[in-house]
Amino acid sequence: MKRPPSTVHSPEDGPDLGRGPDVPIFRLARRDAIEWLRELPDASVDLVITDPPYESLEKHRAIGTTTRLKHSKASSNDWFTIFPNSRFDDLFYELFRVLKRNSHLYLFCDAETMFVVKPIAERVGFRFWKPLVWDKKMIGMGYHYRARYEFILFFEKGKRKLADLGIPDIIEATRIRNGYPTEKPVDVSAVLVRQSTSPGDCVVDPFMGTGSVGLAAIRLGRSFLGNDVSASAVTIARVRLRETGVQEEPGAPEPVRLALGPVGASPPAGRSDME
Numbered sequence: 001m002k003r004p005p006s007t008v009h010s011p012e013d014g015p016d017l018g019r020g021p022d023v024p025i026f027r028l029a030r031r032d033a034i035e036w037l038r039e040l041p042d043a044s045v046d047l048v049i050t051d052p053p054y055e056s057l058e059k060h061r062a063i064g065t066t067t068r069l070k071h072s073k074a075s076s077n078d079w080f081t082i083f084p085n086s087r088f089d090d091l092f093y094e095l096f097r098v099l100k101r102n103s104h105l106y107l108f109c110d111a112e113t114m115f116v117v118k119p120i121a122e123r124v125g126f127r128f129w130k131p132l133v134w135d136k137k138m139i140g141m142g143y144h145y146r147a148r149y150e151f152i153l154f155f156e157k158g159k160r161k162l163a164d165l166g167i168p169d170i171i172e173a174t175r176i177r178n179g180y181p182t183e184k185p186v187d188v189s190a191v192l193v194r195q196s197t198s199p200g201d202c203v204v205d206p207f208m209g210t211g212s213v214g215l216a217a218i219r220l221g222r223s224f225l226g227n228d229v230s231a232s233a234v235t236i237a238r239v240r241l242r243e244t245g246v247q248e249e250p251g252a253p254e255p256v257r258l259a260l261g262p263v264g265a266s267p268p269a270g271r272s273d274m275e
């Protein structure tokens, strides 16, 4: 297996746990996404699937069309920190750098954010193929053309063939009800992991939330490096990933320094319809 890069946390990357080279592992961190990515070596990652908390989530919530939160009075910052559009240049630069030469990147977002990020991603060298559609199979909240889908932008670095050329660009999976805000179904990520990696490869998600990408990766025999600024997200992801029976590779102690001020994540004490 191509083991995940060992510089994710610190040079003291923990003991070799005696696993064979093909045994997947996972490693989690609680950092700002860009700071965390900066610590990964160049061309060390086989696939990135990620779901940043883009700015327009706030807008949807403010106008009450798609993302009303039962447990937030004013802002989804009660749930997680929004990632400002102004940081996408740095994010895509780091994503391009850490990905191997012939690899894929999938990014969940809405139509508004798609128009923001596409030119940025192309500027740093990605090829934009198309938006895939996650069809949630049921409508969400709102007042007109109620939301039933989300985009997953499909980017390529270099040239990599998909595993199965017969897979459609609409991925159907029922939305997660009453989960972590914007939690994605593991089955959606499983399609992407199968399409764009081989067993033993290393999958990365710098905004992992509950670790749904990690679960897909681990269940399919890939390794996973995950990160989130939120302590509760890291805890939830850790519990879910440990339940697979796969070993967590020890990392450095979680740093306190965060680029964006308060970490917005009280534990999901209740359920949200936000997606």
Ligand SMILES: C[S@@+](CC[C@H](N)C(=O)[O-])C[C@H]1O[C@@H](n2cnc3c(N)ncnc32)[C@H](O)[C@@H]1O
Pocket: 031, 032, 033, 034, 051, 052, 053, 079, 080, 081, 082, 083, 180, 181, 182, 183, 184, 185, 206, 207, 208, 209, 210, 211, 212, 213, 227, 228, 229, 230, 233, 260, 264, 265
């Ligand atoms: C849209 S949610 C991801 C949900 C995830 N896909 C799942 O299935 O659970 C975005 C996550 O990004 C995290 N986040 C916000 N700002 C961040 C930052 N600057 N660096 C890393 N994570 C951040 C939030 O805490 C939140 O958990």
